[in-house]
Amino acid sequence: MMENERFWPYWAATRRLVVVLALICFLANLFGLIFSHLLDEFRLFGFPLGVLITGQFLVLFSIGIVFWFTSFQDQIDAHFGADEDL
């Protein structure tokens, strides 16, 4: 287990990353869900814009975010010496 001096900065960095990313995903999806119908008058690539944002962009955005999170969290682990050796 990590010593206390190294653990708490590591935990603070991890917590910051997770909370920020989760908030971004939550707010983006919430916006898409509740307000996207207001954009349906406009068209992009043949789609009503609201459908395009909710049904396509937000899904792809979430996928991108979660893959970025896995690699960035791994960098944080390595930076603070919390590398894995299970």
Add this chain to the structure above:
Amino acid sequence: MYARQRTVNPLLGVYYGIFTAVFIGLVVFLLILEHMKIIDEYILYALTGAAFFLSVVISLATMTNQSEDFYVSGRRVPAGLNGLVLFILSVGGAGLSGFTGAIFFLGMDAYGLLFGLLGGLLISGFFLASYIRKSGVYTLPSFFEVRFRSRFIGFLAALALIGPVLLFAFAELSFLKFMGPLVFGLSSDFTLLLVLVLALCILLPGGVRSMGWAQCALAIVVLLGLIIPLIIVSLKLTNLPLAQMTYGSLIDEISNFQAGVGDRLSSDPAELKITQWSALLKDDFQALSIPFIGGERALTGLDKFLMMVVIAFGLAATPSILLRSTLTLTVFQARKSFAWAVALVGLIILSIPACTIFLQYMIFNPEAKFLVGDLPQWVQQLEGLGLLSVKDVNNDGQIAGSEFLFMRDVGLLGVTVVAGLNETMQSLSFAALMAAAMASFVGRLMTLSKLLSRDLHFQKSEMESDVIGLSNLLWTRLMIVLVTLGLIWSALYVEISGFALFLSGLVLCACSIFPVLILSIWWNRMTKFGFVSGLLSGLIGGCAAVFLTNFGLTNAALGFSLFECAMALITLSFVCSVLGALIGPKPNGADMEVLLDIRTPGGEALYERLLRLAMPRRTTGSV
């Protein structure tokens, strides 16, 4: 055992490549036979039978009597394949069919359900998976047992989890029981008997190990069965094979019909909400009465928000899904497996609206006229399958709009039939749904058997039972047989829609387990007092809400929806947990040590270390 001492089988990709090639080869072979008119019946039996037969072969080939293999697949499952299983466990057959039906009937309003799925996996990946992996536990109750160093807490968590896991298992059984007669023409009893045999063949040889590899094979069948027919339908309708990208152009083309639908909406939004919402959870015929976009909507922004949050919290706390993170080699792999699951569920979320828009376009295309006595062949086919009912209500000699009454499951099953695809493609999509339901069912069954055999295991702690070793495996195998028999027997009498049971299970998980799980990992001050008060308040309230709504979504008499009630209960559970923890004694140094160990990805998994330390003590004791 340390991660560096374990190795992932480098030939896994080759094995599943061979499986995929064999299955695609069979599809092509059946297409040729059908084209040559050598075979036109039994194609569905051949495809479904092949999918299940190959899964059973994989299960038998992965037989094991090693405790670590039986319960956690040797912790050597690669992230990609684990993601595949996570994807199939998240949606299941009942969910897949139900979500498609929800999008078909509610249009954009039902996106809350799909975003709930995505959100649940995101929450698991961000907040839970890596810590459950570091704990190294075999079951979710034992995570709480280790975290709070209390056997009673583990026992209580196991009792609380039995309800939701039973609901998930019954959801899939109910769906399989519904599909057997519908698609295969088998009796419900015989369908359940087949499910019993298959489940035992998949689970008994190697527990989680044989189940997991069989689920991977079934998940591949699900992906092929959903994507290939959709590509062909897209080619037919838009001349482009990317269904997920092309359906947007059709939304405008059906807008005339959609506007007509909007005009028919009830003037009372509350009444409309209750009618549409409740009908969605019943296996009954209903007319399409809400446009995909625009017009008056059945659900408000708040409804959609609650739907998304409750489903996401429920999915994140589902034990069968969460425990998959313990099967990976490392914490990094656990996070990555959830990322793959998000990607695969994302693909399904992109595909489901395409499926429903294609279906609506083909049925409600303003240029299409359906004259009574000259109805297309697909009408008879869908009526034969029990998915459609048509009635010329106004006696004008034409069938249009609200005179088409659909079953909820038409969304996924109907698209290949209405598009006039050949028997092989239709059978492929039917086989995919059966495979999804079966894969999800065995997952729930294993979780339930582990709960009953390990966590409700008299006074013995789970760790002591693992030291005993082989006799514990026999006990779990016996429990698998008993639980399967019990569930199948009970399913003969359950007449509730699979989708309703699936949503109820998610609601129970969200109310009871999710708040205490999150606080156990992310709040330093969380104690066993907080756990007990939070769990009990959420569980009792959640059970009451599910029964008051009678496995539906609303209680018309009391005037609340299940999701509104669930959100209030989640809040209550959080508040009770915090108050309980603050009122009770503070966590001591040993509690904090466990918590910090769980939060650190490096080092030996906590449960394995405790097991290693328990071994010599046990040996000494017996001497």
